[in-house]
Amino acid sequence: MNYRLSEQQKLIKKTVSSLLKDLVPTDKFRQIIETEGFSKKSWEKLAKDGWIGMLADSQSPDEAFSLMDMICVSEEIGAKLFLGPYSLVSSFIVPVLTQLLPEGEQEKSLETVINGKKLMTAVLPSARTKRQEVVVNWGGLSITEDDDNIYLSGQNEHVQFAQYADAILLPVENTWGGISLAIIEKDTTGLIVESESSVDLSRRLATLRFDNVKIEKNAFIGGWNADHRQVLTENLASYILCLNSEMIGGAQKVLEKTVEHVKERKQFGHSIAVYQAVKHQLADMYTFIENAKSYNFYTTWKLLNEPKDSLLHVAASRVYAVEMYKDVCEKAIQLQGGMGFTWEQETHFWYKSALYHQNHIASARTIKRFIFNNL
Template identity: 30%
Template sequence: MITTDEQEELRRTVRALLERNPPARPAPDAEPGYDKTAWRLLAEQVGAFGLAVPEAYGGAGCTAVETHVVCEELGRALTPVPYLGSAVLATEALLACGATDPLPGLADGSRVGSLAWAENGTWDPAAIRAHVEDGRLTGVKDHVLDGAHADLFVVPARTREGGLGVYLAEASSPAVRIEPLVTLDRTRLQARVTFDTAPVRLICADGHRVLERLIAVAATALSAEQLGGGERCLEMTLAHVKTREQFGRPIGSFQAVRHRLADLYVLVESARSVSYDAAHALAAHAPDLAVRAATAQAYCAEAFSAVAAETIQLHGGIGFTWEHEAHLYFKRAHSAAELFGDAAWHRSRLGPVVLGR
């Protein structure tokens, strides 16, 4: 079974909340921002931001599967809230490091945490060049999710000896400079963060261990968002082909269109299988988690991109307009396919594991 009855009830609750409070879509000339209503309701009525946080620190003490369900629904609605960056990545990083003092604020949604990780366009730990000397961090981090609204940053950086540690930095420090980025996907907020000898606190000396888990966490959670987006694209397309007519009949009645829709259905359902397989592996701390997470990310990224492209095509001219939602899913699909490493990078990580090297 992919989900339990309780997890399905969580899904229904989150979906109903988001349907009652649909996000305002970004206008071409508007500054992108969060949906503060959805953010507040998810925090207060669902406790979504604290699902992964132990009860001792104000959370619900749930498994990765519950978080996965929420990520799927947020990806389905493209709701701009600081969930993936704060409730998933920053929270998991703090838990992996045993740094529990910031968790209550993240769990109730009153504070935003951000994992400042990527450098020079890559999430490969070997590429990290930010470094710490005498408790001061210097370096530049790219593609920082929710960085422009963060209260604190969890930052992997090199130690004086060349090892990899994980540090905690306050966003309010004058030595931290935050630059919001203009990206293809305006429903996902990113920033570039520059640390200019910023004061930091070491929270874990074994950064390689933490980042290996965080790569799996990020890949798994992102696959849930991609699954949700693919589901919604398929739903929109099915509704459209039932009402759009050519030659006096709905285009969905033509065999060629039906074949294309069947292919999309297979992609979405296959994505569901691999995505939830990774979520269960994450929840169980499975020894083959790296393989299952990389597989989920590689497959779901390509599946969502294919489904979103077909959604544009099968909607015809309206699918290319700003007024229709199809373009938002297309942009999310292609930008998410590069987030945390593209499909080729995740497959390259699979090779040595599968071959036993």
Template identity: 30%
Template sequence: MNFDFSDDQRLLQEAVRTMLAETSTSQAVREVLEGRASHCDTVWRNLIGMGAATAAIPEQYGGAGLGYLELCLVAEEAGRHLAAVPLCSSIYLAAETLLRAGSEAQKQHWLPRIASGELIATAALGSRERYRAGTPLGFDGETLSGSSPALVDGGSAGLAVLRAGNELVLVELDGKGVSRRPLPTLDPTRPLAELHFDRTPAERLPASGAAAVASRVHDGAAVLLAFEQVGGAARILQQTRDYSLERQAFGRRIGSFQALKHKMADIYTAIELARVHAYYGAWALSSDAPELPRAAAAARVAATRAYVFAAEEGIELHGGIGFTWEMDCHLHYRRARHLGQLIGSEHAWRARLADTLIEEAA
């Protein structure tokens, strides 16, 4: 039995890889890193135009209507090339929440705008969104008040899907009563912002069970982020290997030293273990299998560990030059740490994995 992706899916992946290699360059990523842009507009427009970013959005809502398997491969390439785009905020979180919790009118109005790239959206679905001063989000049926402390792409988004208590609400971020404050972050290529709402007009998403919807959206996002992490880890390993075959010390290429070979073998093993879990998660996500919570948690834990490990070891294996600003090693380390905290830390997902295994064994 063949557990790999199909030839057509691999062709899409190759097309995305080629495009990102040409556009998501180190220079383009650093423009966002240094605050000269909120995201790489060229990369984002290309992903939208190819139908890659919108692979899982149905055609009736302006998407490509391909599926989650294709989106997983797009995510892997985005991670491989450090794409500084609002893929997680707009697609993994906001669009997916609208698909699962929005009314038909809300889907018809907002999803085509997200799918066309006209609108960047974001979402915060945690059960305890809190402002620094302790003000929770409150929704009175018509307006939203309170704060959301760390919204991904919150500075550039025009729409947010937020969880206020037991309800999911939709709020336009160019409306009255909205104030934003950029937040310092380890990876400025994926910027965060603190948003405060003061009786801002908002509307309820009609689906019942905010906790269940949020959990399902986070499971899907965990699988997609795992593919980003696997792609990033594979890229830093490739760069490290290439460097070790060029750099010479004591009259030999450093890649010939056994200690370095062992380290790179350990990185490769961690990546392939994470890839197996990511593939299992992709199957569970695409088939909406009951195993999705377990598969997503396992993928999240394995991929987070693999990317952080690869990024840390990649810096060390590059030697003294690996710590410099000019090298891209720190870009992967920033991204690895950042992705490891989105939608919950590795420790939180490890606890969730343990809970699902205990429930299944009970």
């Protein structure tokens, strides 16, 4: 395979980078995270320019984008720390709805998401290790039912931007052992949304509390007894690769800011960039980022062309990206003499993002156990 970006992909990165720079300049970014935490106007602009619906089937063959193009966009999203669930919506929710919704319902539920009129978030699974086995939990809500309805009780934690969302894509483990899927509106009776504190200031989280929430059985996509586990798992892999790309973009931005700092910082009359110890740290950061980028690019190609045996590569690339991101940010803070963790220097924004990714969906330890168990 060719690891170089195509001309279209280079243009995508340049265009998105320019757009994000205009949408959320540094001073506005600080203002948003200190106040509302999400800019509806910026989200609608991103949607208007077509970036939300890149993986929808609505484009003509000549205009269609692939997951390989999507990871280029996600890299710029991570570099800017865009305040919104971009990868979640674009690489998970949109393709899931595209594949599962009947054509007559797509205009109602999908088009409003793609054009930015409705913000939809999703409840994602969590994985943990139990007796050396990896257990995946798709929500864990308690269920009661009658002839026509399902009643849900319990809670889902750490749902991205749920306090700003208009609707939620909700997976539920049904009584047949499958994963049913429903779209519920935020104002559904019995649904309570509570904001959480998040270490990542660019990614707001919330807890969904279900107090005997009623959903008609025929309101589930494909019916209550449908099993969408395979479709959800396939698109979850795409989402993880886009998150990897966000981390790569963030790490690249941190490296750029660190190089600028060491060139300007003087010690004994010389820029500290001339010292070997500093050069070695920067070289390590660069190598770590490039390795993560190449592996993520290869894994994306693998998922698109040889999906049968690509899941272990997705898991391994996730571990590598998570560890790379945290390591690069910590080295940057060290090279900046601790200034990187001050509010003015900004590196701490990406470091906090790296800390969030340590346990998103699964910890690195759990993923390593999954890889070990499936070798």
